[in-house]
Amino acid sequence: MKESEIIRTLFGTTPPPEDDCYFLAPNRLVTTDSLSEGTHFLHEWSSAPILARKLVEVNVSDITASGGRPKECFLNLGLSPLSRKKEWIRAFSKELRKSLDQYGMKLAGGDTFSASKTQLTLTVVGTVEKPWLRSGGKPGDYLYITGSLGKSQLGFRALKKKSKKNIYQDAITHHLSPKSRYVILKPLQNFQVHACMDITDGLIQDAERLAIPSKGKLKIQIESVPLDPLALTELGLDLCLGSGEELELLFLSPLVLPTKLAGIPVTMVGRLEKGKPGVHFLKAGKQYLPKSRGFLHFAEEE
Ligand SMILES: [Mg+2]
Numbered sequence: 001m002k003e004s005e006i007i008r009t010l011f012g013t014t015p016p017p018e019d020d021c022y023f024l025a026p027n028r029l030v031t032t033d034s035l036s037e038g039t040h041f042l043h044e045w046s047s048a049p050i051l052a053r054k055l056v057e058v059n060v061s062d063i064t065a066s067g068g069r070p071k072e073c074f075l076n077l078g079l080s081p082l083s084r085k086k087e088w089i090r091a092f093s094k095e096l097r098k099s100l101d102q103y104g105m106k107l108a109g110g111d112t113f114s115a116s117k118t119q120l121t122l123t124v125v126g127t128v129e130k131p132w133l134r135s136g137g138k139p140g141d142y143l144y145i146t147g148s149l150g151k152s153q154l155g156f157r158a159l160k161k162k163s164k165k166n167i168y169q170d171a172i173t174h175h176l177s178p179k180s181r182y183v184i185l186k187p188l189q190n191f192q193v194h195a196c197m198d199i200t201d202g203l204i205q206d207a208e209r210l211a212i213p214s215k216g217k218l219k220i221q222i223e224s225v226p227l228d229p230l231a232l233t234e235l236g237l238d239l240c241l242g243s244g245e246e247l248e249l250l251f252l253s254p255l256v257l258p259t260k261l262a263g264i265p266v267t268m269v270g271r272l273e274k275g276k277p278g279v280h281f282l283k284a285g286k287q288y289l290p291k292s293r294g295f296l297h298f299a300e301e302e
Contacts, residue, residue, distance in 0.1 A: 018134050018213045020197055021066040021126075030125045031062040037080065037117040045159055048088045049095035050176050051120060056099040058200075059124040061180035061247040065198040067189070068128035070103050075110035078119030103182065130189070132196035132251070137214025141194050141252035143270040146181050149203060149248065150231025150240030157235065167230065178247045187261040188251075196251035202242035202294025206250055207279045214252065217275030222283040224269045241281075242294025 001009070007016050021029040035041055035055055046054070056073075063070045075096075082088065100107060105124070155175025158168035181198075195214050199206050203225070211218035227240045257266055281288040 019066060020062040021068065023131060027128055028125065029063065029066055029068045029128050030123065031059055032121060032123040033058045033062065034119065034121040036119050043082055046176055048091035052092045052095035053099050053177055055120050055122045057178055057180045057247065059122050060103055060182055061198045063124055063126045064180050064182045064185050065196050065249060066128060067130055067132035067196065068126040070105050070124045070126040072106050072108040072125045074108055074123040076121040077112045078115030079112060080115055080118045083118040132193050134195050134197050134210050135213035137195040137210065137216055137252040137272045139216055139272055139274045141254050141272045142268050143218060143220065143272065144251050144253060144257060145226060145248055145267050145269050146184060146264050147248045148226040148228045149246055150228040150235065150243045152178065152245045153239050153243035154228065154231040154234055178245055180247050181249050181264060183262045184264050191255050191257055192253055194252045194254065196249055199246045199248045199250055200244055202244045204241050204290050204294045210250060211279050212277045214272060215277050216272040217277065218270060218272050218279045220270035220279060220281050222281055222288055224267065226265060226267045238290040238292055241290050242292055244294060
Protein backbone atom coordinates (compact mmCIF):
# COMPACT_ATOMS: atom_id res chain seq x y z
CA MET A 1 0.00 0.00 0.00
CA LYS A 2 1.06 3.61 -0.55
CA GLU A 3 1.68 5.80 2.50
CA SER A 4 -1.36 7.96 1.71
CA GLU A 5 -3.60 4.83 1.52
CA ILE A 6 -2.20 3.49 4.81
CA ILE A 7 -2.95 6.79 6.53
CA ARG A 8 -6.47 6.92 5.03
CA THR A 9 -7.12 3.36 6.23
CA LEU A 10 -5.91 4.19 9.74
CA PHE A 11 -8.10 7.27 10.06
CA GLY A 12 -11.21 5.70 8.51
CA THR A 13 -13.84 8.30 7.72
CA THR A 14 -12.11 11.09 9.74
CA PRO A 15 -9.86 13.20 7.48
CA PRO A 16 -6.20 12.83 8.62
CA PRO A 17 -4.56 15.97 10.05
CA GLU A 18 -2.48 17.82 7.45
CA ASP A 19 -0.09 19.95 9.51
CA ASP A 20 3.45 19.23 10.71
CA CYS A 21 2.17 19.23 14.30
CA TYR A 22 -1.10 18.50 16.06
CA PHE A 23 -2.53 21.28 18.21
CA LEU A 24 -3.48 19.91 21.65
CA ALA A 25 -4.76 23.32 22.71
CA PRO A 26 -4.59 26.72 20.98
CA ASN A 27 -1.07 27.23 22.37
CA ARG A 28 0.21 23.64 22.76
CA LEU A 29 1.44 21.47 19.92
CA VAL A 30 2.93 18.00 19.52
CA THR A 31 4.80 16.05 16.88
CA THR A 32 6.56 12.70 16.60
CA ASP A 33 9.21 11.28 14.30
CA SER A 34 11.16 8.05 14.05
CA LEU A 35 14.54 6.92 12.78
CA SER A 36 14.61 3.24 11.91
CA GLU A 37 17.77 1.26 11.17
CA GLY A 38 17.86 0.12 7.56
CA THR A 39 15.14 2.61 6.50
CA HIS A 40 16.47 5.96 7.74
CA PHE A 41 20.03 5.12 8.73
CA LEU A 42 22.79 2.53 8.87
CA HIS A 43 25.00 2.19 11.92
CA GLU A 44 28.05 2.13 9.64
CA TRP A 45 27.15 5.67 8.45
CA SER A 46 25.75 7.19 11.63
CA SER A 47 27.37 7.11 15.06
CA ALA A 48 25.25 7.25 18.23
CA PRO A 49 25.81 11.04 18.68
CA ILE A 50 24.86 11.72 15.05
CA LEU A 51 21.60 9.79 15.52
CA ALA A 52 20.76 11.56 18.78
CA ARG A 53 21.23 14.92 17.10
CA LYS A 54 19.22 14.03 14.01
CA LEU A 55 16.34 12.65 16.08
CA VAL A 56 16.06 15.97 17.92
CA GLU A 57 16.49 18.10 14.76
CA VAL A 58 13.80 16.36 12.67
CA ASN A 59 11.26 16.86 15.45
CA VAL A 60 12.30 20.46 16.19
CA SER A 61 11.92 21.10 12.46
CA ASP A 62 8.23 20.10 12.58
CA ILE A 63 7.63 22.26 15.65
CA THR A 64 9.37 25.20 13.90
CA ALA A 65 7.30 24.66 10.73
CA SER A 66 4.17 25.15 12.86
CA GLY A 67 5.57 28.34 14.42
CA GLY A 68 6.22 26.73 17.81
CA ARG A 69 8.98 26.24 20.38
CA PRO A 70 9.89 22.78 21.68
CA LYS A 71 9.55 22.19 25.44
CA GLU A 72 9.14 18.56 26.59
CA CYS A 73 9.88 15.29 24.85
CA PHE A 74 9.32 11.54 25.18
CA LEU A 75 11.81 9.01 23.87
CA ASN A 76 11.02 5.46 22.76
CA LEU A 77 14.08 3.32 22.12
CA GLY A 78 14.06 -0.07 20.43
CA LEU A 79 17.55 -1.33 21.09
CA SER A 80 19.35 -3.96 19.02
CA PRO A 81 22.31 -6.08 20.19
CA LEU A 82 24.57 -3.29 18.87
CA SER A 83 22.74 -0.27 20.29
CA ARG A 84 22.09 -1.76 23.74
CA LYS A 85 25.86 -1.84 24.41
CA LYS A 86 27.09 0.46 27.17
CA GLU A 87 29.33 2.55 24.88
CA TRP A 88 26.52 3.19 22.38
CA ILE A 89 23.96 4.14 25.06
CA ARG A 90 26.43 6.44 26.82
CA ALA A 91 27.45 8.24 23.60
CA PHE A 92 23.79 8.55 22.51
CA SER A 93 22.65 9.87 25.89
CA LYS A 94 25.44 12.43 26.19
CA GLU A 95 24.68 13.96 22.78
CA LEU A 96 20.91 13.74 23.31
CA ARG A 97 21.17 15.77 26.52
CA LYS A 98 23.39 18.30 24.75
CA SER A 99 20.92 18.66 21.85
CA LEU A 100 17.93 18.96 24.19
CA ASP A 101 19.73 21.57 26.34
CA GLN A 102 20.46 23.61 23.26
CA TYR A 103 16.69 24.02 22.71
CA GLY A 104 15.80 24.23 26.40
CA MET A 105 13.93 20.92 26.15
CA LYS A 106 13.22 18.45 28.94
CA LEU A 107 13.13 14.68 28.60
CA ALA A 108 9.81 13.87 30.25
CA GLY A 109 9.52 10.11 29.75
CA GLY A 110 9.53 7.28 27.26
CA ASP A 111 10.00 3.57 26.85
CA THR A 112 12.79 1.14 26.02
CA PHE A 113 12.45 -2.29 24.46
CA SER A 114 14.54 -4.95 22.78
CA ALA A 115 14.46 -5.04 18.97
CA SER A 116 16.32 -6.83 16.18
CA LYS A 117 17.17 -3.43 14.64
CA THR A 118 17.57 0.00 16.28
CA GLN A 119 14.33 2.04 16.36
CA LEU A 120 14.38 5.61 17.67
CA THR A 121 11.20 7.62 18.20
CA LEU A 122 10.95 11.06 19.75
CA THR A 123 7.69 12.84 20.55
CA VAL A 124 8.03 16.56 21.19
CA VAL A 125 5.51 18.84 22.88
CA GLY A 126 5.86 22.58 22.50
CA THR A 127 4.23 25.96 22.88
CA VAL A 128 2.98 28.29 20.17
CA GLU A 129 1.49 31.76 20.07
CA LYS A 130 0.53 32.19 16.44
CA PRO A 131 0.29 28.77 14.79
CA TRP A 132 1.34 28.41 11.15
CA LEU A 133 -0.96 25.96 9.41
CA ARG A 134 -0.62 24.56 5.90
CA SER A 135 -4.15 25.70 5.12
CA GLY A 136 -3.62 29.43 5.72
CA GLY A 137 -2.37 30.39 2.24
CA LYS A 138 -4.33 33.05 0.35
CA PRO A 139 -4.39 33.90 -3.37
CA GLY A 140 -1.61 36.38 -4.14
CA ASP A 141 0.73 35.04 -1.43
CA TYR A 142 4.40 34.66 -2.34
CA LEU A 143 6.04 31.25 -1.89
CA TYR A 144 9.42 31.17 -0.14
CA ILE A 145 12.11 28.57 0.56
CA THR A 146 14.88 28.87 3.15
CA GLY A 147 18.43 27.71 2.33
CA SER A 148 18.87 25.53 -0.74
CA LEU A 149 17.80 22.10 -1.98
CA GLY A 150 19.66 19.05 -3.27
CA LYS A 151 22.49 18.59 -0.78
CA SER A 152 20.78 15.88 1.24
CA GLN A 153 20.23 13.71 -1.84
CA LEU A 154 23.81 14.32 -2.99
CA GLY A 155 25.16 13.30 0.43
CA PHE A 156 23.01 10.15 0.45
CA ARG A 157 24.24 9.12 -3.01
CA ALA A 158 27.89 9.80 -2.11
CA LEU A 159 27.51 7.58 0.97
CA LYS A 160 25.86 4.84 -1.10
CA LYS A 161 28.65 4.95 -3.67
CA LYS A 162 31.16 4.92 -0.79
CA SER A 163 32.76 7.95 -2.42
CA LYS A 164 35.68 9.32 -0.43
CA LYS A 165 35.95 12.48 -2.56
CA ASN A 166 36.41 15.62 -0.48
CA ILE A 167 33.91 17.62 -2.52
CA TYR A 168 31.05 15.50 -1.12
CA GLN A 169 31.98 15.94 2.55
CA ASP A 170 29.71 18.92 3.09
CA ALA A 171 26.74 17.14 1.45
CA ILE A 172 27.38 13.97 3.49
CA THR A 173 27.38 16.00 6.72
CA HIS A 174 24.18 17.73 5.59
CA HIS A 175 22.52 14.37 4.96
CA LEU A 176 23.63 12.71 8.20
CA SER A 177 23.28 15.75 10.44
CA PRO A 178 20.51 18.00 9.09
CA LYS A 179 19.72 21.14 11.09
CA SER A 180 16.25 22.47 11.74
CA ARG A 181 15.65 26.12 10.80
CA TYR A 182 14.67 26.99 14.39
CA VAL A 183 16.94 30.08 14.39
CA ILE A 184 14.80 31.72 11.70
CA LEU A 185 11.61 31.37 13.75
CA LYS A 186 11.97 34.57 15.77
CA PRO A 187 12.90 36.92 12.88
CA LEU A 188 10.27 35.34 10.64
CA GLN A 189 7.58 35.89 13.27
CA ASN A 190 8.05 39.63 12.73
CA PHE A 191 6.43 39.16 9.32
CA GLN A 192 3.07 37.79 8.27
CA VAL A 193 3.30 34.07 7.44
CA HIS A 194 0.04 32.56 6.18
CA ALA A 195 1.14 28.92 5.83
CA CYS A 196 4.29 26.93 6.49
CA MET A 197 5.76 23.42 6.41
CA ASP A 198 9.20 21.80 6.36
CA ILE A 199 10.64 19.96 3.35
CA THR A 200 11.08 16.30 4.25
CA ASP A 201 9.93 14.42 1.14
CA GLY A 202 11.21 16.83 -1.52
CA LEU A 203 9.79 20.04 -2.99
CA ILE A 204 7.73 18.23 -5.66
CA GLN A 205 5.59 16.34 -3.15
CA ASP A 206 5.74 18.83 -0.29
CA ALA A 207 4.64 21.85 -2.36
CA GLU A 208 1.43 19.94 -3.10
CA ARG A 209 0.90 19.50 0.64
CA LEU A 210 0.85 23.27 0.98
CA ALA A 211 -1.17 24.03 -2.18
CA ILE A 212 -4.00 21.56 -1.52
CA PRO A 213 -4.83 22.58 2.11
CA SER A 214 -4.49 26.26 1.07
CA LYS A 215 -6.88 25.54 -1.81
CA GLY A 216 -4.83 27.32 -4.45
CA LYS A 217 -2.80 26.86 -7.59
CA LEU A 218 0.87 27.13 -6.62
CA LYS A 219 3.08 28.34 -9.47
CA ILE A 220 6.79 27.71 -8.91
CA GLN A 221 9.49 29.25 -11.14
CA ILE A 222 12.22 26.62 -11.55
CA GLU A 223 14.81 29.31 -12.30
CA SER A 224 14.18 30.88 -8.89
CA VAL A 225 14.43 27.67 -6.81
CA PRO A 226 17.68 27.80 -4.80
CA LEU A 227 19.54 24.60 -5.68
CA ASP A 228 22.89 23.52 -4.34
CA PRO A 229 25.27 24.08 -7.31
CA LEU A 230 27.23 20.84 -6.82
CA ALA A 231 24.03 18.79 -6.37
CA LEU A 232 22.59 20.32 -9.54
CA THR A 233 25.70 19.47 -11.58
CA GLU A 234 26.01 15.95 -10.20
CA LEU A 235 22.36 14.91 -9.93
CA GLY A 236 20.41 17.10 -12.33
CA LEU A 237 17.30 19.18 -11.73
CA ASP A 238 14.67 16.54 -10.94
CA LEU A 239 16.65 14.80 -8.19
CA CYS A 240 17.33 18.16 -6.52
CA LEU A 241 13.61 19.05 -6.68
CA GLY A 242 12.84 15.68 -5.08
CA SER A 243 15.57 15.79 -2.43
CA GLY A 244 14.02 14.92 0.96
CA GLU A 245 15.09 15.45 4.58
CA GLU A 246 16.29 18.96 3.73
CA LEU A 247 14.49 20.48 6.74
CA GLU A 248 14.18 23.75 4.84
CA LEU A 249 11.00 25.76 5.42
CA LEU A 250 8.50 26.22 2.61
CA PHE A 251 6.06 29.02 3.37
CA LEU A 252 3.54 31.52 2.05
CA SER A 253 3.51 35.21 2.93
CA PRO A 254 1.68 38.21 1.45
CA LEU A 255 4.85 40.28 1.92
CA VAL A 256 8.07 40.80 0.01
CA LEU A 257 10.58 39.57 2.58
CA PRO A 258 14.29 40.29 3.09
CA THR A 259 16.51 37.88 1.14
CA LYS A 260 18.21 36.76 4.36
CA LEU A 261 16.95 36.24 7.90
CA ALA A 262 19.20 35.13 10.80
CA GLY A 263 21.91 34.61 8.17
CA ILE A 264 19.74 32.10 6.27
CA PRO A 265 18.84 32.80 2.63
CA VAL A 266 15.11 33.29 2.05
CA THR A 267 14.20 32.96 -1.61
CA MET A 268 10.93 33.83 -3.33
CA VAL A 269 10.15 31.00 -5.75
CA GLY A 270 6.53 31.40 -6.75
CA ARG A 271 3.02 32.50 -6.01
CA LEU A 272 -0.32 31.09 -4.91
CA GLU A 273 -3.15 31.84 -7.31
CA LYS A 274 -6.84 31.14 -7.47
CA GLY A 275 -7.60 27.93 -9.33
CA LYS A 276 -7.64 24.14 -9.07
CA PRO A 277 -5.49 23.26 -6.04
CA GLY A 278 -2.13 21.84 -7.12
CA VAL A 279 1.41 22.69 -8.15
CA HIS A 280 2.69 23.94 -11.49
CA PHE A 281 6.41 24.13 -12.13
CA LEU A 282 7.36 26.66 -14.79
CA LYS A 283 10.64 26.72 -16.69
CA ALA A 284 11.29 29.47 -19.25
CA GLY A 285 7.59 30.31 -19.01
CA LYS A 286 6.47 26.79 -19.96
CA GLN A 287 5.03 24.08 -17.74
CA TYR A 288 7.74 21.69 -16.51
CA LEU A 289 6.95 18.14 -15.38
CA PRO A 290 9.65 16.51 -13.22
CA LYS A 291 10.21 12.88 -14.20
CA SER A 292 10.35 11.52 -10.66
CA ARG A 293 8.37 12.59 -7.60
CA GLY A 294 11.11 12.19 -5.02
CA PHE A 295 11.18 10.22 -1.78
CA LEU A 296 8.47 7.58 -1.27
CA HIS A 297 7.89 6.02 2.14
CA PHE A 298 6.60 2.79 0.58
CA ALA A 299 7.14 1.51 -2.96
CA GLU A 300 3.96 1.99 -5.04
CA GLU A 301 3.48 -1.71 -5.73
CA GLU A 302 3.65 -2.92 -2.10
MG1 LIG B 1 7.15 17.99 8.50
